[in-house]
Amino acid sequence: MIKRAFECFRQLNINCVAFLAVLPLFVFTFMFVIGPLIYMLVLSFLQRAEVWGIVNKFTFKNYMDIFEPVYLKTFIESFKLAITTTILIMIIGYPFGYFMAKLDAKWKKRMMLLIFIPFWTSSLIRLYGWIIIFRANGILDKLLMALNITEEPLKLLYTYPAVVVGMIYVLLPFMIFSVYSSAEKLDWSLVEAARDLGASSMQAFFTISLKLTLPGLLSGVVLTFIPSMGLFFIADILGGNKVVLVGNLIQEQLMKAHNWPFAAALSVVLMILTSVMIYIYRRISNVKELEGLV
Known part of the structure; x- marks a missing residue:
């Protein structure tokens, strides 16, 4: 070159x-x-030095250590959290993006502006806002007690649900805009034709709308599932030490344990998992394109 x-x-x-x-x-x-x-x-194939740094000696030990129960459990919990977060984001984000595409131009701009406004502020600052909401005797507790739903403050902060809410809050716009970009290109006359031929609104949605907006939905799944396995700062802020993700484990090995080879091995495995997700998305997308051509 x-x-x-x-x-x-x-x-x-x-x-x-x-x-x-x-x-x-x-x-x-x-x-x-x-x-x-x-x-x-x-x-990732080198050895950790006794005190500091690395030793230029080839080893598979870093990858073998990942299969220890404590580390393997972290991967499993991260995977479960990613699936839970992605499913909830799909349930919330798909209808939002789908119906936003059906609005007129003026309301589309307004809705986009409302979604973009939070991005003008640092995500860390926005997450600290959730601490104010979730903490004992916080805004949410006072509201629930004022409505006589609860009688005493709840312990929501530093819990698994708090981390899930934080993940949804940060990643939801990616699903909304992915679905919106796909639904905006949808030919609504096809839906009307299905209704004219006797299909119910639900039948028209599942046979026409959902299939044609599936690429956008799959893009949103990839954009939410992959980051949710490594967003360690959300687990740190809203989960404390009770929720540990792969990203938290990598940070701990780098900053505290100074075990850089093991942190590199964890990063390689995480990268492989995310690459597999992208490969599956590409295969499904290609299949859907071929079906569309047929």
């Missing part, structure tokens, strides 16, 4: 100009994407 760049400097033509235009992108990708991934993969 470097040799070709020097040749392009000597004799400029259209192909060389195009190559030089994309060369910074290749350099950036290698330095900040491919390079760190290779380093992380190599590091």
Whole structure:
């Protein structure tokens, strides 16, 4: 690549100009994407030093340690939390994005603005707002006691449901906009034709609308499932030490235990799991495209 760049400097033509235009992108990708991934993969097969740093000695121990019950349980709990979060986000986000696509242009802009406004503030600050809501004698407790639903303050903060709410709050917009972008392109005349042919509203939805908006739904699932396994700061803020995700485990190995090879191994496994999810999404999407062509 470097040799070709020097040749392009000597004799400029259209192909060389195009190559030089994309060369910074290749350099950036290698330095900040491919390079760190290779380093992380190599590091995961090295040994931890007795006190600090690493030892350049090949080993599979870091990957074998992941199968210890305490670490394997963390992966399982993270997977369960990701599934729970994704299902709840689907239940909330799909109808929101679907019906938002049916609004007129003026209300679409207003709804988008309401969804975008929280992004103007740091996610950490917004999560600390949930602490004010969930803490004992907080806003939620006072509201529930005022409505005579509860008689004493609830212990909602630093619990599993609090973490789930935090995950939903942070990731819900990704599902809404994924479904919205797909539903906005939907040909509503097909739904009307199904209704004219005798289909009920539910039948028209499941046979026409849901199938045509499925790519957007699958995109939202990927954009919510993958981050929910590694958003350790949400578990730290709203779950305390009671909810530990893979991201929390990686942070602990890096910052406290200083076991960088094991943290790299955990990161590689997490990356493989997310890659599998993306591969499944691509396969399902390709199948749906072929069915659409048929």
